[in-house]
Amino acid sequence: MRTTVLIVAAGSGSRLQAGVPKALVTLGDGNTMLEHCLDSVVAARDAGVVELNAIAVVVPGDPDAAASLEAVCRAFAARSAVPVQTVPGGAERADSVRAGLAAVRGLAGTAGGPFGRHALLVHDAARPFVPPAVFGAVVAALESGTVAVVPGVEVVDTIKSVARAGAEPGADDGAAPEEVTGTLQRTQLRAVQTPQGFDLTSLEAAHRRAEEDAGLTGGAAALTDDAMAMEAAGHRVGVVAGDPLGFKITTQLDLILANALLASTTLEHH
Template sequence: MPTALVIAAAGAGTRLGAGVPKALAPLADGRPLLDHCLESVAAARAAGVALDAVVVLVPPAEADARRVADIVARHAAGLAVPVTCVPGGAERADSVRAGLAAADAALADAGHAAGAGPRRVLVHDAARAFTPPAVFRAVQDALAAGAPAAVPGLPVTDTIKTVTGPAGRPVVSGTPARSSLRAVQTPQGFDLDLLLAAHELARTSAEADASALTDDAMAMEAAGHEVLVVPGDEASFKVTSPRDLETAAARLAGPGRAESALPAAAAPVPALPRTGFGTDVHAWAPEDAPRPLWLGCVEWPDQRGVAATSDGDVAAHAACNALLSAAGLGDLGAVFGVDRFEMRGATGAAMLAHVAGLVEAAGFRIGNVAVQVVAPRPKVGTRRGEMEAAMSAALGGAPVSVSAATTDGLGFIGRGEGLVGFATALVAPIP
């Protein structure tokens, strides 16, 4: 059956924090992640996995796209099929739709147009760079046996809880049985024409949210198709955070990988501490609709607060942005969103605690946070110690320093329209 492979290599890799798109991030041998991914595909081809075309989704920036295309060109001979590079989109679903359209065209060029018979597509993450041939074969065999969709998965060993409630105080709402859970990997395999239709349904349906698709099996599930699960492999882990780079380094150092290593002179630079910068701005609430003022996780009685969905704590919010920046995790808008119902009234302390957890999960510990509030009121110096203690407690004891400044009556702050919080943060990789 005609088969195309779509490799998703257009992601920014924000959580990885490598400073380049994830597919271009170097592993311990100095070579980009995409190099290893394409090597694993070539190994699958050598083991008998049939492919008629390969489509690689590339980052939108021209310079990054050229670098990805250069890597692909180096591996074209080993893939032994036509390879096309296609720019990715704003969301993962946009990127995959572009890849599927290119796969459709590539198979048509090879004499396998839509309507001429069944066609298959494998959608694979470049971040799963060490996927063994057996996983490719298991997915392809399931499709050959008639499954409209097949995904590799591993049994879940942790106890999983479902939660409800606001971001700062989630509560357990249920505990699904581990026997019914799988951690799903890639490549995911599909009937190409059914997947094209499922993505179009997700894009055009008023009930569906295409931006919420974290994998392509979700689109098939929503369209009513059965998705078969085949055995995955621990080697097919996804490189997402700095800790995953350590797992990749250990794999590269394992038996059979020595030939991939570069000379010792090209060894990577040890991980260093990272700094981040954050800011937050809020307008004062109208005098006829006053709100309480929260600043530095401390309430200021008799002070008019700010207009905000949450408690509007510019000091805490600036600190959150600085920590997310340092850990390469984006910003408050990306993490919490501004239109989510659960953000109504969320406290700065709860947001700091949540961000601290994200930073740790990304493989970092907090060194310190420094915050400066720029406003004519309140007088921060009178309660600086309280603010530092409250913010530090929210961050699990990490040191916090607070300072204040005014603008000598200049600008919107001087006109009494609002206030600003600035912050810097230092994080270090967890040994």
């Protein structure tokens, strides 16, 4: 199944406090997060689990911030022989994905032969170590006929819902403590990762609907993954096994873990 990968790399990386866009953060081996993410896509192609058509990368809207990421993409395209197109992102993740979908449609249309059904994998640049097996599981689910699928891992912590307790008389609301309102059954929970897989046409329609009716998802800021748009459009979303290596680099602690992994032999595609 011909597949285009859309990598979201427009994040500022403010929580990493690196002073550069997150996807440009250099890991312990001297390569950027985006380079590792792109390499993981090619590793999936080389393993025979993804029939890779092309890659679209959403970069920051700021031209100066985007320029370095665009250079990374050009160098990758030259060495991998994979078409890569960059596109400026938006204020929120959902805005960036919507901007990327137009580029993906153009790339999918040049795949050759009858257009037919086209698979799209939406992937976070901040998850640079996803192994080929996860890509393969997502694509296999799409090939079986599902229109939306996400990789997920079991939740090991106890998860509780909370709400702000009533403030004491005369106290600022911000000082009021939170209190537990319930405990969720973790056997029914999954921590969702990327790449998330979709039928391209179905995801385009779901995003249009979500954009036209913000009440469906709570607006772009609340749309933290693309499966939410598909859920709001009434589609069933499948779940396949994720992998601990699919963790997202968000904090300094995540960065320490990433560099420790690079220093070991854990990462098969490096």
